Amino acid sequence: MIDDPLPVRVARIGFDDFYSTRLARALRLAHLVTGSVAVGQEVAQDAFVAVHTRWATIENPDAYLRTAVVNLSRSVQRRQIRERRHASTIVEPVATLPAYDETWQRVVRLPVDQRAVIVLRYYEDMSLNEIAAELDRPLGTVKSTLHRALAHLKETLHDRP
């Protein structure tokens, strides 16, 4: 239970303004955690629905939105894993540098909890304590998860710089 590091808004904005200014970030985060643009869009929309549902009582909509995106992404991924237990993971192509694409392919194939930790740590620049709060995990478990994810990436990447 760690207080969210994001600054509390000085003045409350309307939901429409919140939506328009946070949509891009929510889409990017959902894309990274789910590994899919399309699934990320659904997750982002569901997350905004959750925010809108509690808009009147949420003290920090930014933190709420991020939590919603991450947790809904994890839930969707787990459901998909169950549904296609024996199917191979299909990774949507992205157009970046080849070395980046290879790493992204590996990131997408990580278990969703490992990927969530990776994204929160290296894309959202959150501390491990903040990630523990975000994912509702003990700090030590988050450390183990991050360590395991990085070790896996290191093993599987051939041309890491």
Place this chain on the structure above:
Amino acid sequence: MTDHDDRDVRIGSGLDPSIDPALETHVRDVLHAVAATTPTQLGGIQVSRVRQRRARPVTIAAAVLVLAGAVGGVLIATHRTADAPAPVTPAAAPTTVGGAVPTTASAAPPTTVSTPAGPVTMLPAALPAGFTLGGDVLDEDLPNDHIQRRVYARAAAPNDASSWVNIWFSIDQLGVTCDGQVEEQSFTIGEVAAATCLIGGRWTSAVWKMDGVTVDVTASSAVTRDELVAFARSLSEVPVASPAAGQPPFNLVPSSTDTWTALAGDDITVGRTVHSTLWFANSTGDQPAGMQVWTWAGAPEEAKYIIEEPLDVTTVQVAGHDAYFGTDGDGNPLATWWVQDDGLVVMVAVNGPVDQPALLAFASSLYPADAAALAAFATAAGFAVVHPTP
């Protein structure tokens, strides 16, 4: 070592020496590069659609429930701060215990942490003053870990998230020190070395390892370091054991059957140690009212797993025992439970319309019976007693 021996330790800034900084930089670059390719202006997601979906909360709630069910009860809710509550719709919100402290709903009885000394469940022997158990136990298997969490809240303000305390137990954790970016201050729990962590200018975490299990007590902003340490030191291991050989699993009978008539005797194992005991019900009235007596060797808070309903908990006296008394959100009694002198936990749960005086009167009338006395009672009550295999 005592608190007087506390010392400030500035630990290294690195997360782990085995983590490759170049790899971290590379991963960071990749994520930002991929994020830059994310389409962010799509007609498919519009604020009007959000509002439309908001107007259909039942459908949304159902979807979330289905989703929660699809993942087998996996936690999708968090409750860390008031600013970052669970991203779920109200219908999927977690259950509440002891007020409105959000917790994760679970129908499964708690499993225990295995240690070299055998399975234990770790509990505060006596809660720090002013705190109360705030919720169910989260018990979750992860791919490489097994974690449990208990939530405690300040009794005077159980809904105040700034005063919540999480106690985590975990098998597979990397190290037990604080995050590399924070300050650490050591203390001891008996002979065990532990440390509190300064996070964001507040002492919010205490971690240590005990019998192979990592314990992590994490507190919100309004909890002081002294309270945090008190919580850590209050934890003790409760061995998980079965009732003594030869002891009937249902060893309590009411002193009088004038009001309550035995309907059936049963011995149901719920989880590892919990035994259902006897059903009693009055013989009059349109709505049969009943009592169910449960006994188990373990932790009293496991009562919440048996009840499986949100409940508010107060304390009462039952036959000289300090007992818990649980009611539902409308104040209707659900159960009372306490720990006997022999360590056995006893709970009496109501079934049907039973008021508080009736419940407490029945509970207070229970007395321990040896096997012979129980058999005699059962014979008189008209049901058979099945003794456990020693």
